[in-house]
Amino acid sequence: MEYQVSTCVRLAIVSRLFAIILATLFLALPVSASAYLYWDVSEGVTRANLNGSEMTTGFIQKGSGGSIGLAISDGYIYFSGYGGVIGRARLNGSDIDPNLVTLPQPVPENPSDQTERTERNASSLAVAGAYIYWASDIGGIGRAKAGGGGVEPYFIKLEAPAEGGGPAVDAGHIYWASEHAVGRANLDGSDVEPDFLPLVGTHLNGIAVGDGHIYWTARETHDIGRADLDGRHVNPRFITALGFARGPAVGGGYIYWHAEETLTRGRRLWIARANLNGGDVRNTLINITRYGTGQLAADALGPGGDNRSTHRNRVVRRRAG
Numbered sequence: 001m002e003y004q005v006s007t008c009v010r011l012a013i014v015s016r017l018f019a020i021i022l023a024t025l026f027l028a029l030p031v032s033a034s035a036y037l038y039w040d041v042s043e044g045v046t047r048a049n050l051n052g053s054e055m056t057t058g059f060i061q062k063g064s065g066g067s068i069g070l071a072i073s074d075g076y077i078y079f080s081g082y083g084g085v086i087g088r089a090r091l092n093g094s095d096i097d098p099n100l101v102t103l104p105q106p107v108p109e110n111p112s113d114q115t116e117r118t119e120r121n122a123s124s125l126a127v128a129g130a131y132i133y134w135a136s137d138i139g140g141i142g143r144a145k146a147g148g149g150g151v152e153p154y155f156i157k158l159e160a161p162a163e164g165g166g167p168a169v170d171a172g173h174i175y176w177a178s179e180h181a182v183g184r185a186n187l188d189g190s191d192v193e194p195d196f197l198p199l200v201g202t203h204l205n206g207i208a209v210g211d212g213h214i215y216w217t218a219r220e221t222h223d224i225g226r227a228d229l230d231g232r233h234v235n236p237r238f239i240t241a242l243g244f245a246r247g248p249a250v251g252g253g254y255i256y257w258h259a260e261e262t263l264t265r266g267r268r269l270w271i272a273r274a275n276l277n278g279g280d281v282r283n284t285l286i287n288i289t290r291y292g293t294g295q296l297a298a299d300a301l302g303p304g305g306d307n308r309s310t311h312r313n314r315v316v317r318r319r320a321g
Contacts, residue, residue, distance in 0.1 A: 035252045036091075037286075039271070040070045040079060040294030045089075050252045050298065052271070052285040060089050062098055069134060070295035072251075073127035073146065077297065080122035086132060086144070091299060101132065101144045104153060120153065124295060128169035128187060135162040135176060143189075156189050164204030165216065165247075170229065175214060177204040182214060197231045206257070210250030211276045217245040217257060224248060224257060226278075239274055242283035250276070251298025258296065259283065271296065 035050050038059075045060035062079050069080035072091070080086045084103035089096040103120050122134035127146060134142045136153065141162065143155035156174070162183070166176030169187070175196075176183050182197035182204070203219040209229070215238070216225045224245055226238035239245075243259035250256075255276055260269045269288040274281040 036299050037251075037256060037271070038070060038072070038077060038297045038299065040068070045070065045077065045079060048286060050254065050273075052273075052282075055286065060093050060096060062087050062089075062096065068121060068123050068294055069125035070297045071125035071127045071132070072297045072299050076127075076146075077299075078125050078127055078132060078146075080125055080134065082121055084120050084122070086122050086125065086134070097148075100148045101151060103136075103142070103151065124166065126167040126169045126174070128171075128174070131187075133167045133169060133174055135167055141167055141174065141176060141185075156185055156192060158183070158194065160194065165207040168207050168209040168214075170209050173229075175207060175209055177207045177216065179203055182207060182216065197227060197234070199225070199234075199236070202236070206247040208248040208250045208255070210255075213276075215248045215250065215255055217248055219246075220244060224255070224274075239278050239281060241272055241281070243268070243270070243272075245272070247296060249296035249298050254298065256285075256296050256298055258288075 036047050037050055038045055038047050044058045044062050046055065046057045047059040048055040060077065060079070062081065068082065071078045075091055076088050077091055078086060078088050084105055085099050086101040087096065087098040088100045103122060105120055120136055122136070122142065124135045126133045130146050132144050132146050133155070136142050139161040140154040140158050141156035142151070142153045144151045160178040162176035162178065164177030164179050168175045172187060173184050174187055178194065180199055180202060181195045182199065183192070183194040184196035185192040197214065199216070204216055205219045206217040208215045212229055214227050214229060218225070222241045222243065222245060223237045224239040224241060225234070225236040227234040241257065241259055243261040245257045245259050248255055248257040253276060254273050256271060256273050258269070259272050260267050270284045271286040271288065272281070272283045273285045
């Protein structure tokens, strides 16, 4: 009888240890196994794993309107295009709403003047909490409710347009870039600081926020800069990339960016990646076959995750046609 009891106790202990080991191994699985990198092209949203594998072109067919902005928050992916519209879909590609938000369009002063620019578009996107933020391509930062409605075209009025990138958001602030400085304001639009981080002599073309830092790229350079969120410890050459860098995005423990180089015929384009400490630079993570890609967005949790907002930035590009 004592032998039977001892055997049962031993079996119970072994079973318990085995269960603990299995649970530990399960918890140790990397989150990035179900995480994705998204980028925008004219035909729709393309998706790949964070390591660059299993690229799916046209993952979300968002309809006509060109390619401008992209953002991820709380299980949704938001996208904008020409025509003044912002759409939304779930991260698994379902429930596509191409007209979630429609921006009001100004009336031209001279309708017969075909050169007058009147179309208002969301040239880049960011999402924080209950709101979508965008940089208007004719000036200012706009805002609308993440579920649609409540459109405020000039939520933050700017004397210098955010042509250098943004918006990007963290828990308390919204950031944008003019050509030579990063601006900042509270998420409610107060305490506007247009020259929060002056970068004299730099021609910015993209910013991102994440991991307690601001990251930026500049036109015709190979460098990615970084500074603390309070504007200190500025490092304009935090990463030196292959090709001209533009449009950084932070997510999944990495910083991503577009890169390109001009060839004798056309351009070579790719997406690059590095650790957030600037190490392990992979200059050609994903090769891209065409010009005209929009924003990058990296999702750390995948379609099933309760992901918070990720912070992306504008990619400066030419409108097709």
